[in-house]
Amino acid sequence: MKKIEAIIRPEKLSDVRCALDKVGYSGLMISEIEGHGKQKGLVQQWRGEKYKVELLPKIKLEIVAKDSDVDQIVKTVVENARTGEIGDGKIFIYHIENAIKIRTGEKGNEAV
Secondary structure (H helix, E strand, O other), X not given: OEEEEEEEOHHXXXXXXXXXXXXXXXOOEEEEEEEOOOOOOEEEXXXXXXXXXXXXXXXXXXXXXXXXXXXXXXXXXXXXXXXXXXXXXXXXXXXXXXXXXXXXXXXXXXXX
């Protein structure tokens, strides 16, 4: 099993969720986060005054999936979250040792 963490733009959340649902992966967790990558924020101007926004709003998606489903999930997220601009986000993939469904006690892939 793998855990996929995708950091995406907030405005792309709806597109990504709909696309994941269409390919059969509706189970996910969503968190609103703030952060920055290499660009370290951005400079904006309001009423002639410049100011720096260091922490940008982002969305973190977390999906635990079977190893065989990871490539399709990653492909779907990339295709629907990409704008081609700086700040599109990142995807991280982690190994999950085990999962347990609390209601039934199922373990491993059966719990996912």
